[in-house]
Amino acid sequence: MGGHKMTTPQDVTSVAMALLEHQSPPSEARRLLARGDNVILFGPPGTGKSHAAQVVAGEWEAEHGADSVINVTFHPAYSYEDFIEGFRPDLKNPGQFILTPGVLLQAANHARKTPTLLVIDEINRADVAKVFGEMITYIERDKREVNFRTAQQPTVAQAIPEGLHILGTMNTADKSVSLLDVALRRRFRFIDCPPDATAFATADGWAEQVAGIYLADLLTGINGRLGGVGIARDRLVGQALLAVPADGTEEDLLDRIQYDVYPLIDEYLFGDAERMQTVLPGIVDSNGALVVADLTVDVLRGWVPETVEEKGPGDDLTDENEEAQPTGAEAKTSLA
Structure with a gap:
């Protein structure tokens, strides 16, 4: 083969990670x-x-x-x-x-x-x-x-x-x-320095998921809904506000929503109950107040954007003019 070296997935991953670091x-x-x-x-x-x-x-x-x-x-x-x-x-x-x-x-x-x-x-x-x-x-x-x-x-x-x-x-x-x-x-x-959903998979000491909820997907969903109600990109939620220790519990995640995420969104939206119910569905009442009793992991699962089901080897993975995008759950392997 004339000494030609085949590029491996590991090579691609190393180059991509080096570019991200740069x-x-x-x-x-x-x-x-x-x-x-x-x-x-x-x-x-x-x-x-x-x-x-x-x-x-x-x-x-x-x-x-x-x-x-x-x-x-x-x-x-x-x-x-x-x-x-x-x-x-x-x-x-x-x-x-x-x-x-x-x-x-x-x-x-x-x-x-x-x-x-x-x-x-x-x-x-x-x-x-x-x-x-x-x-x-x-x-x-x-x-x-x-x-x-x-x-x-x-x-x-x-x-x-x-x-x-x-x-x-x-x-x-x-x-x-x-x-x-x-x-x-x-x-x-x-x-x-925009919100970085990949941090949950790369930051030392941070959990990537809690109770089956990928935090990257959770962050993406919250910020997507903020954009949907007219909030500009300079007023989004950063990854550190959802950071949970690697050995963290469901309670840790719920505390993050109650004490970090909810107050910030309340400030962004000036207590506008209708928009707050859109951004934080299921946990805000008609006055815009947080209903702590309704704040559960099951509710948070409903905040995660739906992902495309895996297709079989014979199925088309993309439309003609559309590339498949990795979800937060798949992001850690998307470079490999």
Whole structure:
């Protein structure tokens, strides 16, 4: 055969998994950060944004040292004075105030000694235009090492070093990307983190199914019905909200629906009873309230999209212009 090697299913699986890993949010974030871009991981609740950021941070620390990552979480009260610089009480001289660098300038100073990763969780919960101030210009890749002066220190030249890298996370249920300040959007690369139904079969310590219910199918069904009642893709349910330990029980799954999924959908739909009954059939009353007594595994089985029955060897598996799609129950073997 002239030394020709036949491609095996295992080869195809290895290539496919390597491609998926290359395209994963942590991998893409690492690639963009390495070339000097600022990065934001964005998506609905529970899609693994913070986890992906911490994966990147852990690898960064392993390469550059334990003090090379600085973490901060934005919130509505977060200000320019917290992030850039502001006057703070002098602990040594009560009654006096001294100009104190904020998190960004502290990180910039540290980055002059070693490559530093600044991780900003929930970046869109603050008024980012006010928090960043003039720094929105100088964090840009081609503006690094360009001198600037702040209002508080008009005679002192400062610069953001090339060694400072910024990685943010953004929950699109709080505010969509389109509502962010345009100047901020231009200075970050945005990595989409949509719900990932394959995570139940691949994540360590997660159950793939509970009581015969494949969680990938359950998630797909819920998000499909959300789309059906007009909810946009930035307000779906992430896989982490249905995550159950590998040795989890039916009770664990029911708790996920009661305490994680139902409250989020109630918020998305503003308590609209009719739409909530469509998205969560069988467990919501005419007022939109959860009926805990009706929340059973049997009801959840009814939420799973119907799958095509297996056909015999002689039957047509697809229509002429239609490909068969693997269900959640078959997804773990679909690459083989």
